[in-house]
Amino acid sequence: MSMSVYLDNNATTSLKKEVLDAMLPYYTEHYGNASSKFYAIGRTAEQAVYRFRETVANAIGAKVNEIYFTGSGCEADNWAIKGIANAYKSKGNHIITTQVEHHAVLGSCEFLEKNGYEVTYLPVDEFGRVNPADVEAAITEKTILITVMTANNEIGTIQPIREISEIAKEHKIIFHTDAVQAIGHMKVDVHELGVDMLSISAHKFHGPKGVGALYIKNGVRISNLIHGGGQERGKRAATENVAGIAGMAKAIELATAHLDENMAAMQDKRDKLIKGIMERIPYCRLNGPADETRLCNNVNFSFQYVEGESILMMLDMKGIAASSGSACASGSLDPSHVLLAIGLPHEIAHGSLRLSVGEDTTDEEVAYVLEALPPIIERLRMMSPLYEEVLKKN
Ligand SMILES: *Cc1c(COP(=O)(O)O)cnc(C)c1O
Numbered sequence: 001m002s003m004s005v006y007l008d009n010n011a012t013t014s015l016k017k018e019v020l021d022a023m024l025p026y027y028t029e030h031y032g033n034a035s036s037k038f039y040a041i042g043r044t045a046e047q048a049v050y051r052f053r054e055t056v057a058n059a060i061g062a063k064v065n066e067i068y069f070t071g072s073g074c075e076a077d078n079w080a081i082k083g084i085a086n087a088y089k090s091k092g093n094h095i096i097t098t099q100v101e102h103h104a105v106l107g108s109c110e111f112l113e114k115n116g117y118e119v120t121y122l123p124v125d126e127f128g129r130v131n132p133a134d135v136e137a138a139i140t141e142k143t144i145l146i147t148v149m150t151a152n153n154e155i156g157t158i159q160p161i162r163e164i165s166e167i168a169k170e171h172k173i174i175f176h177t178d179a180v181q182a183i184g185h186m187k188v189d190v191h192e193l194g195v196d197m198l199s200i201s202a203h204k205f206h207g208p209k210g211v212g213a214l215y216i217k218n219g220v221r222i223s224n225l226i227h228g229g230g231q232e233r234g235k236r237a238a239t240e241n242v243a244g245i246a247g248m249a250k251a252i253e254l255a256t257a258h259l260d261e262n263m264a265a266m267q268d269k270r271d272k273l274i275k276g277i278m279e280r281i282p283y284c285r286l287n288g289p290a291d292e293t294r295l296c297n298n299v300n301f302s303f304q305y306v307e308g309e310s311i312l313m314m315l316d317m318k319g320i321a322a323s324s325g326s327a328c329a330s331g332s333l334d335p336s337h338v339l340l341a342i343g344l345p346h347e348i349a350h351g352s353l354r355l356s357v358g359e360d361t362t363d364e365e366v367a368y369v370l371e372a373l374p375p376i377i378e379r380l381r382m383m384s385p386l387y388e389e390v391l392k393k394n
Contacts, residue, residue: 004319005365009297010153010181010356011323015247016206022250023208026243034240035231045242052249056213059252060179060198061189068214068232069245073180073201075225076214077104077147079236080176080197083222084145085112088174092142098122098130099341100157101149102178106337109147118142127289128157128342136167146175150182150193154338154354155288156298158186165194174220180204180212184255184359185263185295196220200252202244206359207251211244262359266297269357269366273299276370281377283390287339287352299355302344305387306351306380314376320369323354 006014026048034049036042050064057064070076085095097109099121109119120138124130130148139146146168151158161177168175176197182188184205190198196217203209216222216235228237255262274286283304288294303311308324315322324336335349344352355369381387 002319003365003368005361005368006321007355007357007361007365007369008321008323009358009361010156010204010354012203012209013206013358014360015203015208016251016254018254019207019247019250023243023247026246030242034242035229045240049240049242049245052245055249055253056200059188059256060183060200060215061191062215063218065233066190066215066218068216068236069240069248070212070214070236071210071238071241073102073178073199073204073212074104076199076201076212077102077178078108079214079222079225080199080216081105081108081145081147082112083225084174084176084197084220085117086223087221088144092140092144093117094140094142094144095119096122096135096138096143096146098124098148098159100124100128100130100152100154100338101147102153102180105147105149105178124157124341126342127293128152128155128287128338129289129293130159130164132160132163132167135164136171139167139171139173143171143173146173148175148177150177150179150188150198151186151295152288152338153181154336155300155342156181156295157288158182158293158295161193161195168196169194181295183252184259185266185297187259190215190217197222202248202251205251205255208244208247211241211248213248258359263296265359266357266361269361269363270294270297270299272363272366273355273357273369276366277301277373280370280374284377285348287342287344297357299357300352301355302339302348302352303377303381304348304351305384305390306377308350308352310380311351311353311373311376314380315372318372318376320372323356324352 030044032041032045034045053067054064057067122130122134165175174196177195178199180201183200198215201212226237285302287300339349
């Protein structure tokens with residue numbers, strides 16, 4: 001039996017049919033420029049963008065004028081961090097983040113470090129969780145921004161955002177969260193979380209690639225990242241990606257309307273994979289938490305005596321798409337910064353596999369993976385001199 005199984009939903013998701021249908025009219029008859037208000041076809045686009053902004057705002061408990069569309073999740077993160085750093089530079093130059101953030105956040109912080117800012121990269125515990133007390137202890141009078149992701153894309157850790165936002169509020173420091181992995185996988189409400197800024201990306205919840213949004217709470221000052229025209233109330237230039245925005249609105253509407261049932265379905269598949277792998281494969285380790293602070297769709301294991309890349313190649317031959325870390329990091333041979341941050345030694349971090357399920361993952365697919373994976377690991381281990389030693393000892 002051969003199947004095609006997609007288990008890389010933390011990297012991207014399929015575009016839903018309803019989402020594509022919502023987008024198509026803005027590529028065909030409604031092709032107007034949303035900033036051209038002097039004729040009907042432009043106004044149609046403008047009014048549509050307003051409605052889509054409302055939909056996105058409603059989905060996360062924001063006001064319509066607090067949503068700014070961007071070209072990606074990476075752009076939203078870059079804008080949040082660089083925009084605050086620039087707007088508040090007379091107040092201070094210190095930023096607090098964590099060692100397990102997405103590269104969009106880490107790269108923005110590293111860029112700022114080269115330009116006179118100071119960044120504290122907080123450590124995490126063995127499950128990838130940041131301690132709110134560490135956030136508080138890192139605050140100085142120069143701190144202008146705290147940025148901590150809502151949920152980790154590699155090992156699924158959900159961070160204590162509410163607790164951190166209370167600390168940020170007490171110290172009057174702006175708090176941004178990268179919620180790209182959270183939408184569609186957990187409840188996201190900007191007031192419940194207590195954040196000032198929040199990044200999202202459509203393609204992580206069955207929307208189109210190349211469109212994201214940044215929630216900016218009213219009253220937060222931010223400099224532009226992209227300069228040019230007056231779009232997005234003068235804060236983000238570029239002709240509105242009306243079809244992309246239509247897709248994001250439809251996708252977030254569906255994700256929020258079916259959140260509970262989708263979460264239950266994904267959690268069921270996730271747990272079957274975790275249990276099945278633990279039962280079938282020795283010398284493995286589940287990375288990330290095993291409780292309710294784990295993202296409902298994320299599975300991440302380290303297998304001793306094997307290379308993650310080799311597992312991926314052999315899974316691919318069986319038609320299974322998975323990841324050994326974050327998609328941005330693959331292609332490099334460095335082990336994932338997240339796995340190193342939770343304390344894994346290099347050789348164990350190298351033998352890691354992420355399986356991220358989707359709302360449409362079936363029991364049949366899970367069974368297929370649980371059948372395919374153990375012989376792959378066993379075959380790869382047979383090539384390892386280290387494993388040979390282990391077998392001899394036992
Ligand atoms: C995918 C991802 C991003 C980047 O979003 P893009 O739209 O692909 O640029 C940022 N942060 C996290 C946590 C992600 O998983």
